[in-house]
Amino acid sequence: MIDARKFFIGGKWVDPINGTDRHVIDSATEDPIATISLGGSADADAAVAAAKSAFPSWSVSTREERLGLLEEILAIYRRRRSELADAVTNEMGAPTDLSNGLHTALGEIHIEAFIEVLKNFDFGHALRPDRRRDHILYEPIGVCALITPWNWPLNQMLLKVLPAMATGCTSVLKPSEEAPLSALIIAEIFDEAGVPAGVFNLVNGDGAGVGNCLTAHPDVDLVSFTGSTRAGVAITKNAADTVKRVSLELGGKGANIIFADAVENAVKAGARRCFNNSGQTCIAPTRMLVERSRYDQAVKEATEVAESLSVDLPQKSGAHIGPVVNASQFDRIQNYIDIGIQEGANLTAGGPGRPDGHNRGYFVKPTVFADCTTDMTIVKEEIFGPVLTMMPFDTEEDAIAFANDTPFGLANYIQTSDGVRANRVARALRSGMVEINNEVRAPGSPFGGYKQSGNGREGGTWGFEEFLEVKSVTGWFSDEV
Numbered sequence: 001m002i003d004a005r006k007f008f009i010g011g012k013w014v015d016p017i018n019g020t021d022r023h024v025i026d027s028a029t030e031d032p033i034a035t036i037s038l039g040g041s042a043d044a045d046a047a048v049a050a051a052k053s054a055f056p057s058w059s060v061s062t063r064e065e066r067l068g069l070l071e072e073i074l075a076i077y078r079r080r081r082s083e084l085a086d087a088v089t090n091e092m093g094a095p096t097d098l099s100n101g102l103h104t105a106l107g108e109i110h111i112e113a114f115i116e117v118l119k120n121f122d123f124g125h126a127l128r129p130d131r132r133r134d135h136i137l138y139e140p141i142g143v144c145a146l147i148t149p150w151n152w153p154l155n156q157m158l159l160k161v162l163p164a165m166a167t168g169c170t171s172v173l174k175p176s177e178e179a180p181l182s183a184l185i186i187a188e189i190f191d192e193a194g195v196p197a198g199v200f201n202l203v204n205g206d207g208a209g210v211g212n213c214l215t216a217h218p219d220v221d222l223v224s225f226t227g228s229t230r231a232g233v234a235i236t237k238n239a240a241d242t243v244k245r246v247s248l249e250l251g252g253k254g255a256n257i258i259f260a261d262a263v264e265n266a267v268k269a270g271a272r273r274c275f276n277n278s279g280q281t282c283i284a285p286t287r288m289l290v291e292r293s294r295y296d297q298a299v300k301e302a303t304e305v306a307e308s309l310s311v312d313l314p315q316k317s318g319a320h321i322g323p324v325v326n327a328s329q330f331d332r333i334q335n336y337i338d339i340g341i342q343e344g345a346n347l348t349a350g351g352p353g354r355p356d357g358h359n360r361g362y363f364v365k366p367t368v369f370a371d372c373t374t375d376m377t378i379v380k381e382e383i384f385g386p387v388l389t390m391m392p393f394d395t396e397e398d399a400i401a402f403a404n405d406t407p408f409g410l411a412n413y414i415q416t417s418d419g420v421r422a423n424r425v426a427r428a429l430r431s432g433m434v435e436i437n438n439e440v441r442a443p444g445s446p447f448g449g450y451k452q453s454g455n456g457r458e459g460g461t462w463g464f465e466e467f468l469e470v471k472s473v474t475g476w477f478s479d480e481v
């Protein structure tokens with residue numbers, strides 16, 4: 001059993017002041033694998049105090065100093081990448097090929113991308129050529145509370161801790177209590193890289209404890225949160241009294257609009273994408289909308305994908321999916337599958353209970369519901385498991401209306417070989433991201449949602465601006481002064 005009870009505060013690994021022990025569970029065996037501490041208010045206060053005292057010097061550090069640190073972090077991250085992958089596999093059940101692949105690759109890509117942003121970011125410039133004494137400065141906002149979920153842990157942490165550091169902010173990270181192990185390695189990497197004391201701090205805890213303390217804390221200037229819409233709303237209310245900035249990356253219910261002229265493997269690729277990471281992806285294309293002439297064939301293909309996808313131990317190599325993260329997610333998904341059946345959706349693959357060969361662990365069968373309607377609970381709510389819903393459409397207008405008929409607006413998908421139509425539909429979709437024909441977003445492109453999927457943007461210059469205040473100075477003397 002790993003003892004992971006310490007926190008990283010003020011450049012040191014310290015014992016909790018008023019923590020409570022909690023086990024991290026292997027979701028494949030249901031056995032405890034590590035003990036962490038859930039911090040209390042004294043721990044959150046200590047971390048915020050360390051971040052606050054580091055801010056005056058870090059906020060005026062040079063671009064070169066920050067770049068040097070990020071380069072060092074990148075080198076150590078690469079060296080420790082397989083350890084990070086093991087931690088992700090153990091803490092949230094991603095199969096080893098996935099954690100050695102996309103989970104850890106995303107982290108590396110983000111470090112590289114933020115290095116590029118920092119090299120080029122303009123922290124001060126004249127308003128306009130004709131108003132050279134009107135000067136605009138971009139300054140770090142201050143102490144940032146960074147609260148992250150468990151489903152893509154490295155991706156979500158690094159999209160916050162790196163731009164915070166690169167813009168001159170100081171931060172307190174509270175990773176998910178479900179998946180805290182990779183975060184501890186990130187803290188070790190920052191420590192080894194020489195991040196100055198207090199610039200980055202880590203306290204484990206849950207939402208009701210450390211989460212609440214950080215979001216209400218008078219010395220925290222910004223909360224950057226990724227997680228459920230439920231928690232995002234609670235955090236926003238809790239932060240309101242101190243008027244701090246709150247940046248939210250929340251849930252999703254992505255539509256995948258498949259027109260009849262889409263490439264042959266569009267349906268299969270869409271179904272695989274929905275099941276990847278056991279369906280625990282905020283941008284998963286979980287609502288497949290298929291043009292009627294292709295619909296019956298599409299249901300067959302998606303069903304085949306679900307039936308041929310194996311569900312197996314995360315520690316095994318292969319393209320299978322692993323368990324979902326914990327018992328409450330397992331129960332939640334099972335409940336949605338029951339509701340889908342009760343509400344009359346056509347179950348064509350998967351269904352309730354564990355897959356054959358598993359009598360323990362939080363394994364869920366890849367499940368397909370065809371002939372869904374927009375009023376069904378499984379179409380409206382985020383399930384966060386390997387469950388695909390399918391429905392036919394007749395016209396482009398119907399497809400757009402179905403796709404937009406949700407309180408979420410994170411990522412939507414279009415499959416067609418008609419470029420004019422693709423662009424037209426992309427404009428009509430109310431979401432922060434639209435992917436046409438599975439074209440992957442470039443590193444440094446903005447990630448975030450419309451509507452109840454959030455109000456922030458992560459990545460690239462947009463991700464930087466979240467951590468910056470804008471100062472307007474008039475009467476500015478030219479930089480030669």
Ligand SMILES: NC(=O)c1ccc[n+]([C@@H]2O[C@H](COP(=O)([O-])OP(=O)(O)OC[C@H]3O[C@@H](n4cnc5c(N)ncnc54)[C@H](O)[C@@H]3O)[C@@H](O)[C@H]2O)c1
Pocket residue numbers: 147148149150151152156174175176177205206207208210211212215226227228229230231232234235249250251252281282382384410448449453454
């Ligand atoms: N939009 C995105 O970028 C994005 C990315 C990944 C995941 N998500 C969403 O995250 C959710 C899954 O993650 P989860 O189950 O860990 O979410 P969650 O909201 O339960 O928890 C996320 C984090 O918030 C903390 N937290 C919970 N309640 C809190 C409160 N009241 N105050 C402060 N902190 C609190 C948790 O301890 C955890 O660290 C899904 O809804 C998914 O769509 C969104």
